[in-house]
Amino acid sequence: MKNIAIFASGSGSNFEAIVNAAEKGEIPAKISLLVCDRPEAYVIIRARTHGVPVFAFSPKDYAGKEAYEAEILERLRASDIHLIALAGYMRMVGETLLEAYPNRIVNIHPSLLPAFPGKDAIARAYQSGAKQTGVTVHYVDAGMDTGPVIAQRDVKVLEEDTEESLEERIHQTEHLLYIQTLKSLLEQGEESSQS
Numbered sequence: 381m382k383n384i385a386i387f388a389s390g391s392g393s394n395f396e397a398i399v400n401a402a403e404k405g406e407i408p409a410k411i412s413l414l415v416c417d418r419p420e421a422y423v424i425i426r427a428r429t430h431g432v433p434v435f436a437f438s439p440k441d442y443a444g445k446e447a448y449e450a451e452i453l454e455r456l457r458a459s460d461i462h463l464i465a466l467a468g469y470m471r472m473v474g475e476t477l478l479e480a481y482p483n484r485i486v487n488i489h490p491s492l493l494p495a496f497p498g499k500d501a502i503a504r505a506y507q508s509g510a511k512q513t514g515v516t517v518h519y520v521d522a523g524m525d526t527g528p529v530i531a532q533r534d535v536k537v538l539e540e541d542t543e544e545s546l547e548e549r550i551h552q553t554e555h556l557l558y559i560q561t562l563k564s565l566l567e568q569g570e571e572s573s574q575s
């Protein structure tokens with residue numbers, strides 16, 4: 381069973397969906413670590429409820445990204461982590477982790493990239509009047525939501541949608557797409573074959 385670490389900063393609904401899937405045997409992996417850069421984030425409570433070990437830290441306690449990523453890397457190695465899944469982790473991943481985990485860091489983003497990268501993607505898509513948006517799972521590189529796309533799923537914007545109802549459907553789609561994508565990456569051993 382391969383070990384996955386999830387990085388998150390907020391509520392953690394994607395974290396919860398992935399942990400539930402792993403517990404039910406729907407993905408061939410164990411969620412062995414939560415890395416969280418906000419010690420007050422709700423995702424930490426979710427992790428404790430599921431017995432997932434947590435490394436929570438405050439970036440301001442470190443000299444910089446290189447210093448806190450060096451500590452994260454130690455924890456990842458101690459837990460024999462094979463794949464990192466970002467799920468609402470609100471920081472750019474730095475060189476330390478990118479070099480240690482080439483093609484083994486993936487992210488989920490709530491738009492059809494390359495449309496609407498960065499923050500508030502759902503609100504910006506809704507306010508643009510687009511008839512369709514969606515969800516993307518991609519490899520992480522040094523840019524902001526710029527790495528190679530692994531999987532995408534459309535979500536239609538309905539006439540009657542509010543920003544909240546659209547957000548709700550996007551989150552449901554995220555949970556399904558992230559689980560399916562992690563499952564196929566792990567089964568095909570493709571998380572490290574992308575060049």
Ligand code: GRF
Pocket residue numbers: 388390391392393394395467468469488489490554
């Ligand atoms: C998701 O919309 C994800 O795509 C984005 O951050 C949000 C995290 O939501 N990167 P949650 O914390 O998993 O509920």
